[in-house]
Amino acid sequence: MTGLFEVFWKELSDNFNSRRFVILFLLVYLAGIASIYIAAQNIRSAVDETTRYVFLNLFIVGGKDIPFSFPLFMSLFIPIIGIALGFDAINSERTSGNLSRLLAQPIYRDNIINGKFLAGLVMIAILIFSIVTLVAGLGLRLIGVPPEAEEILRLFTFIFVSVLYGAFWMSLSILFSVLFKKTSTSALASIALWLFLFLFMSLIAGLIAQAIIPVNQNSTVEEVAQFDTLYRMISRINPGTLYAESIQAILLPVLGTTSPTMMMIGIYSGLKPTPLPLTQSLLIVWPQMVGLIALTAVCFILAYVKFMREEIRST
Amino acid sequence: MSNEFVIETKDLTKAYGKFLAVDRINLNIARGEVFGLLGPNGAGKTTTILMLMGLCEPTSGTVKINGLDPAREPIKVKRVVGYMPEKIGFYDDLTAKENLEYTARLNGLAGNRLNDKIDGLLELVGLKDSRDQLVGKFSHGMKQRLGIADVMVKDPQIAIFDEPTSGIDPEGTDQVLNLINKMAEEKVTVVISSHLLHQVQKICTGVGIFSKGKLVASGSIDKLGREILRKGQFNIIIPIAQLTPQLREEIQKLPEVVDIISRANTTVVVCQDNICSKLEEVVLKITGLKLQMKVEEFELEEVYMKYFKES
Numbered sequence: 001m002t003g004l005f006e007v008f009w010k011e012l013s014d015n016f017n018s019r020r021f022v023i024l025f026l027l028v029y030l031a032g033i034a035s036i037y038i039a040a041q042n043i044r045s046a047v048d049e050t051t052r053y054v055f056l057n058l059f060i061v062g063g064k065d066i067p068f069s070f071p072l073f074m075s076l077f078i079p080i081i082g083i084a085l086g087f088d089a090i091n092s093e094r095t096s097g098n099l100s101r102l103l104a105q106p107i108y109r110d111n112i113i114n115g116k117f118l119a120g121l122v123m124i125a126i127l128i129f130s131i132v133t134l135v136a137g138l139g140l141r142l143i144g145v146p147p148e149a150e151e152i153l154r155l156f157t158f159i160f161v162s163v164l165y166g167a168f169w170m171s172l173s174i175l176f177s178v179l180f181k182k183t184s185t186s187a188l189a190s191i192a193l194w195l196f197l198f199l200f201m202s203l204i205a206g207l208i209a210q211a212i213i214p215v216n217q218n219s220t221v222e223e224v225a226q227f228d229t230l231y232r233m234i235s236r237i238n239p240g241t242l243y244a245e246s247i248q249a250i251l252l253p254v255l256g257t258t259s260p261t262m263m264m265i266g267i268y269s270g271l272k273p274t275p276l277p278l279t280q281s282l283l284i285v286w287p288q289m290v291g292l293i294a295l296t297a298v299c300f301i302l303a304y305v306k307f308m309r310e311e312i313r314s315t
Numbered sequence: 316m317s318n319e320f321v322i323e324t325k326d327l328t329k330a331y332g333k334f335l336a337v338d339r340i341n342l343n344i345a346r347g348e349v350f351g352l353l354g355p356n357g358a359g360k361t362t363t364i365l366m367l368m369g370l371c372e373p374t375s376g377t378v379k380i381n382g383l384d385p386a387r388e389p390i391k392v393k394r395v396v397g398y399m400p401e402k403i404g405f406y407d408d409l410t411a412k413e414n415l416e417y418t419a420r421l422n423g424l425a426g427n428r429l430n431d432k433i434d435g436l437l438e439l440v441g442l443k444d445s446r447d448q449l450v451g452k453f454s455h456g457m458k459q460r461l462g463i464a465d466v467m468v469k470d471p472q473i474a475i476f477d478e479p480t481s482g483i484d485p486e487g488t489d490q491v492l493n494l495i496n497k498m499a500e501e502k503v504t505v506v507i508s509s510h511l512l513h514q515v516q517k518i519c520t521g522v523g524i525f526s527k528g529k530l531v532a533s534g535s536i537d538k539l540g541r542e543i544l545r546k547g548q549f550n551i552i553i554p555i556a557q558l559t560p561q562l563r564e565e566i567q568k569l570p571e572v573v574d575i576i577s578r579a580n581t582t583v584v585v586c587q588d589n590i591c592s593k594l595e596e597v598v599l600k601i602t603g604l605k606l607q608m609k610v611e612e613f614e615l616e617e618v619y620m621k622y623f624k625e626s
């Protein structure tokens with residue numbers, strides 16, 4: 001453990017003191033407040049007396065004219081937070097000349113990268129936890145409906161999955177910070193990858209799925225369902241899809257599936273959806289969560305191995 | 316601590332592909348010695364230092380620091396060895412004091428006495444007034460001095476400095492060298508790599524000359540000079556411009572004397588051994604003058620230039 005706590009505390013206090021995070025905090029809070037405001041405006045039209053989990057609806061309901069909701073905002077900001085925490089983890093130490101000085105101290109080399117990762121993880125957890133509680137508190141004030149016990153559990157699960165998603169982006173950008181010598185390169189690489197996955201991944205998944213199983217107006221329900229399964233399989237390469245599916249199942253217990261097509265089929269066949277209990281919702285998103293953990297672990301292990309094997313030269 | 320040498324390398328080699336950055340180096344540095352690693356850029360000094368610190372693994376050969384292998388037991392070695400890299404950097408958004416505190420904590424130091432110790436070190440390196448200033452605002456020379464304090468925080472038995480004076484002004488250079496000298500006075504074994512000969516000569520007791528990855532010569536400056544420049548002979552200076560024939564004859568009779576050379580204001584006697592006292596006696600007997608003889612000193616630069624001219 002030599003050195004792990006020292007590196008961890010130093011990184012954590014750095015995170016809190018740097019301007020970068022003051023800006024991030026402000027941005028995240030403003031956007032959080034904006035989304036809860038929009039949700040509160042529209043919640044009356046979205047729920048009726050038969051709706052269960054009114055409180056959870058606060059986190060889902062978007063504006064009528066502006067397509068802006070809390071989950072969308074979270075899936076946009078979490079990657080940015082993760083990248084901001086990791087993109088210069090190792091290469092800034094190297095370019096500033098701190099790395100060789102650090103490595104001359106009696107600590108194990110891996111504790112430098114471990115301490116940085118842990119400090120980043122704690123930072124992400126603090127950010128997400130505080131924004132969710134802020135939004136929940138504001139929502140409670142605005143609509144006056146207290147959450148049920150299960151809703152609180154679901155919110156905690158939501159926080160947990162969000163931290164996982166943040167951890168993935170952080171470990172990916174730490175990997176880039178080990179691979180690239182310049183901080184600007186690693187930041188650009190992380191953001192480019194994020195933009196690619198965010199903007200083009202669903203497009204590409206659709207193209208590939210269409211090429212394998214062509215569907216049109218005359219296609220049967222089975223064909224559409226097959227197309228949908230394939231399309232979702234491909235788009236799950238994108239961790240953002242894993243995250244979106246997870247929060248959908250957690251915050252919208254009424255759906256009972258992660259596939260929009262299946263929902264449409266359900267609605268057209270006249271089935272009245274009943275909300276799933278939490279354990280069943282967890283069962284649905286279990287693969288997604290494991291996928292996120294695995295992706296995080298793979299990125300971090302790659303970064304770890306590369307960092308441990310690297311030759312340390314001051315120049 | 317039965318070892319005579321605190322730093323010992325045996326056939327130490329580092330290869331990058333076919334290129335030998337360090338080629339079979341045998342270094343022996345005794346406790347309390349101030350040892351200079353000399354050589355042009357790219358001669359393998361830094362690579363050797365990195366291997367001494369265990370920051371880079373030797374291709375073959377061994378390193379022993381206090382009898383320990385730095386590649387196998389890095390933590391134990393790093394506890395007693397302080398290292399100041401060539402391009403030293405600190406956390407720019409922390410103050411001088413906070414930077415030293417971090418190093419101290421990484422070394423497992425804490426408590427009330429640490430505060431006093433850090434203040435003392437900052438005073439020693441002349442940064443007392445800049446204690447709470449952000450290091451980002453420091454000049455290069457100040458950072459270099461902070462680097463020395465950073466090395467001293469852990470009370471090292473061995474301190475290794477890689478080009479400690481590169482890129483700073485003469486005054487700053489003097490300050491840095493004085494600080495290193497102070498460490499040596501406290502019985503710390505010091506290793507300095509440099510290509511600036513005057514500085515090395517000023518503070519080092521022994522030097523090793525590197526060329527193309529090889530250690531081409533090592534030992535005290537005096538010994539090296541004699542071996543390389545005088546083929547093992549001593550030049551003794553007599554402060555007399557012209558020797559009388561009688562005196563010249565008497566000196567020539569001494570068995571150790573090889574040659575007598577006249578210079579502008581002095582006469583140089585080349586001998587096989589250090590025979591200052593014998594010469595003084597002879598001069599006193601013949602001329603009745605009580606004169607002080609001394610062995611001609613060597614400029615490291617001469618040794619160095621000579622060496623690189625020949626090789």
